[in-house]
Amino acid sequence: MGRQPCCDKVGLKKGPWTSEEDKKLINFILTNGHCCWRAVPKLAGLLRCGKSCRLRWTNYLRPDLKRGLLSESEEQIVIDLHAKLGNRWSKIAANLPGRTDNEIKNHWNTHIKKKLKKMGIDPQTHKPLDSCDGGGQRGEEQMAEVGAGAETASKKFPRSTGEVDEEWKSQSFCTDEVPVILPEEMMVPPASTVTSISPSSPSSSSINSAKVEENQLACINWSESIPWWILDESEGWDLLWDHSEGGLAVEDPFSDYGSSVLDQDSWSFSLQ
DNA sequence: AAACCGGTCAACCGCGGCCGT
């Protein structure tokens, strides 16, 4: 069965996302959630296909993403799960909260593969490489090391295997379970992480000092970036500390969908 | 200083599966 392209590509933008596009997408999803990805770019005013938007969101903009290299224990979990699941990156990612399948796949290809080969282990089969070079036995020893490492990691990080506990399940999700974030469900970090904002001192000058370089926007943690996105007046985003509403009103210049209010008690957005 | 090279990773491509009609 032939498959039609996901979208009419004529006139659609490709390649790296700009910070403005990021903002539009983030703001749209914060405000509206995503109904179906195909509709998102149109509604958000983006010249992208829905697929591109979904990828950008799931791999880069999602608020719960961890940034930076995988830790030792995370690496061991990846190795352990890869031995069981193969290249099922999304399944592996499901056991590593805050990590995406793409990230894990890249890390596997660029770091772990080499590491395993160095250790005399075939990264695909997880068995010792050809024993002709005498490395077989060593490879097995190393396999044991890897296994032990994985076991250790499992103990430290009991979500690495099939014995994923319920509590963990409730906290983690697969990239294909990226929640449809309704505005009222949208949570931002507790006030302790948003030190630049204070209801009693909504000074825009101190706020502006927290501004980061535009291109760093996507590289910083959500917890750091939330206040900036809200506060970046140079881009036309307005922050209003609304005492009567008990929250922050976020005006969106890019959207026709009105503004959101950030509740200071629950740190959740709600539509106005 | 410039050219080259290799590593990294965001983004794209295309297929397969699922679901509704």
Add this chain to the structure above:
DNA sequence: TACGGCCGCGGTTGACCGGTT
């Protein structure tokens, strides 16, 4: 059951960056 649309997954590409010559 067949068909068509949508989404997610895994593989691949290519731009960018830092190190080396």
